[in-house]
Amino acid sequence: MRRKPVVLITGASGEMGHGLVSALSQEHDVVALDLKECEPELTKMCRATMVGDILDSKLLERLASEYEIHAIFHLAALLSTRSEFSPEAAHEVNVTGTLNLLKLAVEQERRHSARVKFLFPSSIAAYGVASLAAKRAAGRVREEQCLDPTTMYGCNKLYCEHLGRYYSRHYRQLAADAPPAGVDFRSIRFPGLVSAFTVPSGGTSDYGPEMLHAAAKGEPYDCFVREDARIPFMAMPDAIDALLGLMAAPAEALSSHVYNIGAFNPSAGEFAALVKQAFPGAVIRFSPDVRRQAIVDSWPEDVDDARARRDWGFKSAYDLDRAMSEYLLPNIKKRYARA
Ligand code: AKB
Numbered sequence: 044m045r046r047k048p049v050v051l052i053t054g055a056s057g058e059m060g061h062g063l064v065s066a067l068s069q070e071h072d073v074v075a076l077d078l079k080e081c082e083p084e085l086t087k088m089c090r091a092t093m094v095g096d097i098l099d100s101k102l103l104e105r106l107a108s109e110y111e112i113h114a115i116f117h118l119a120a121l122l123s124t125r126s127e128f129s130p131e132a133a134h135e136v137n138v139t140g141t142l143n144l145l146k147l148a149v150e151q152e153r154r155h156s157a158r159v160k161f162l163f164p165s166s167i168a169a170y171g172v173a174s175l176a177a178k179r180a181a182g183r184v185r186e187e188q189c190l191d192p193t194t195m196y197g198c199n200k201l202y203c204e205h206l207g208r209y210y211s212r213h214y215r216q217l218a219a220d221a222p223p224a225g226v227d228f229r230s231i232r233f234p235g236l237v238s239a240f241t242v243p244s245g246g247t248s249d250y251g252p253e254m255l256h257a258a259a260k261g262e263p264y265d266c267f268v269r270e271d272a273r274i275p276f277m278a279m280p281d282a283i284d285a286l287l288g289l290m291a292a293p294a295e296a297l298s299s300h301v302y303n304i305g306a307f308n309p310s311a312g313e314f315a316a317l318v319k320q321a322f323p324g325a326v327i328r329f330s331p332d333v334r335r336q337a338i339v340d341s342w343p344e345d346v347d348d349a350r351a352r353r354d355w356g357f358k359s360a361y362d363l364d365r366a367m368s369e370y371l372l373p374n375i376k377k378r379y380a381r382a
Contacts, residue, residue: 046110046111047072047111048072048111048112048113048155049071049072049073049074049090049091049110049111049112049113050067050071050072050073050074050112050113050114050115050116051073051074051076051106051110051112051114051115051116052064052067052073052074052075052076052115052116052118053076053077053097053115053116053117053118053119053140053144054076054077054117054118054119054120055073055075055076055077055081055085055089055092055118056075056077056078056079056080056081056082056085057077057118057119057241058236058238058241058242058243058279059118059164059236059238059279059282059283060075060077060085060118061085061238061240061241062238062240062279062280062282062283063116063118063283063286064081064085064088064089065085065088066283066284066287067116067287068088068089071114072090073088073089073090074089074090074091074092074093074106074110074112075089075091075092075093076092076093076095076097076102076106076119077092077093077094077119078094078095078096078119079094080092080094091110093106097117097119097136097140097143097144098135098136098139098140098143100143103143103144103146103147106147107147107150107151107154111151111154111155112147112148112151112159113151113155113157113159113160114159114160114161114162114290115144115147115148115159115160115161115162116162116286117140117141117144117161117162117163117164118164119136119140120136120137120140120164120196120199120200121133121136121137121196121245122196122243122244122245122246122247123166123168123194123195123196123197123245123246123247123338124245124246124247124249124335124338125244125245125246126194126195126196126199126245127194127195127196127338130195133195133196133199134195134199137195137196137199137200137203138199138202138203138206141163141199141203141206141207142206144161145161145206145207145210145226145228148161148210148226149210149214149222149225149226152222152224152226153222158224158225158226158227159226159227160227160229160290161207161210161226161227161228161229162229162230162231162286162289162290163203163204163207163228163229163230163231164230164231164233164286165200165201165203165204165230165231165232165233165301166196166197166200166232166233167232167233167234167235167248167274167275167342167343167346168192168194168196168197168200168247168342169190169192169197169200169201169204169232170184170188170189170190170191170192170197170232170341170342170343171189171190171191171192171193171197171341171342172189172191172340172341172342172343173191173341174340175340177189178340178341178342178343178344179344181343181344182343182344182345183305183343183345183346183347184303184343184345184346184347185303185347185349185350186232186299186301186302186303186347186350189343192341193337193338193341194247194338194341200232203230204230204300204301207226207228207230207300208228208300210225210226210228211225211226211227211228211300212225213225214226227294228300229289229290229292229297229300229302230300230301230302231285231286231289231301231302231303231304231351232301232302232303232304232346233277233282233304234248234274234275234276234277234304234305234306234308234346235248235249235251235252235274235275235276235277236248236252236276236277236278236279236282237251237252237255237276237277237278237279237366237371238252238278238279239279239370239371239373239374239375239378240279240374240378241279242256247335247338247339248274248276248339250266250267250268250272250311251276251311251314253266254266254311254314254315254318254327255314255318255371255375256375257325257327258318258319258321258322258325258327259322259375259376259378259379260379261322261324263326263327263328264325264326264327264328265328265329265330266311266315266327266328266329266330266331267330267331267332267335267336268311268329268331268332268335268336268339269311269329269331269336270310270311270312270315270329271310271311271312272310272311272331272336272339272340273308273309273310273311273344273345274308274339274342274343274344275305275306275307275308275343275344275345275346276306276307276308276309276314276363277304277305277306277307277359277361278306278359278361278366278370278371279370280360280361280370281304281306281359281360281361282304284360285304285351285357285359288355288356288357289302289351289355289357291355292354292355292356296354296355297354297355298350298354299350299354302348302350302351302354302355302357303346303347303348303350303351304346304348304351304357304359305345305346305347305348305359306359306361306362306363306366307361307362307363307366308344308345309363311329312329314363315327315329317363317367321367321372
């Protein structure tokens with residue numbers, strides 16, 4: 044008897060997992076995996092939740108034997124700042140962990156004779172520009188430009204995009220029993236994300252969401268980048284919609300395994316000004332950390348997302364003003380009023 048297919052989400056308790064579990068669970072049976080116990084509210088939406096490590100091969104074997112997995116959203120990762128404190132551990136989680144999930148996808152395809160969709164959140168950290176002058180000159184970067192990341196996390200993301208392409212098109216290409224079709228790997232290079240419901244940790248784009256949440260809580264915030272630091276950001280609902288949109292796109296429409304998506308790109312100073320407008324008493328001081336600043340300076344100030352618009356109709360719904368007035372401020376105010 045065929046079992047009901049499920050969608051597996053790794054890193055389900057993280058920043059993006061929350062929104063994704065609730066969106067996906069409306070149409071799919073979701074199995075959520077995370078190092079931490081999922082919140083009860085999320086658990087209720089899932090067919091099953093598992094506490095465990097993507098490096099634990101026994102756990103992945105158990106998952107493979109218990110469920111028929113038809114799509115994997117592999118969100119689990121160590122972000123850019125945290126990865127610089129233990130680069131080898133980051134490599135293990137970010138690369139070996141991804142490899143384990145790609146192997147799981149291949150194994151599921153073999154068992155169930157159906158292609159597995161593999162959705163991979165890559166990052167603007169895959170880019171690396173050599174200097175501020177080069178960043179300004181590069182402007183909106185296309186997917187194949189400036190690929191010299193300076194962080195372990197960025198190197199890991201870029202390499203995993205290549206691994207995905209390999210598992211999709213070239214896996215065991217010389218073996219007599221090479222699979223007829225590879226994993227259906229699709230990835231998005233996300234900008235910094237801003238959610239009303241979760242505060243990220245361990246990233247370098249965290250100054251955006253951190254200053255907003257601090258202001259809402261009435262706490263002062265020391266921003267670790269300069270006022271003129273500029274990278275792309277996006278409101279979380281657009282990020283979730285983009286993953287769902289890419290998942291739904293017909294394979295023939297996709298000309299690539301990797302897509303930029305963009306929404307808005309305020310400087311840290313411009314973002315702080317909007318936060319102060321919303322929370323007039325907010326105290327935001329700029330005290331740049333030279334080394335974290337250097338990471339932000341190595342990321343592009345904007346991305347060209349023409350490929351995503353053309354191939355699968357990506358379009359962000361939230362520019363910065365709408366993100367603030369319709370999504371971030373109402374939800375954040377409600378959240379901290381309750382706390
Ligand atoms: C980070 O700052 O590491 C992440 C990212 C930009 O991918 N938020």
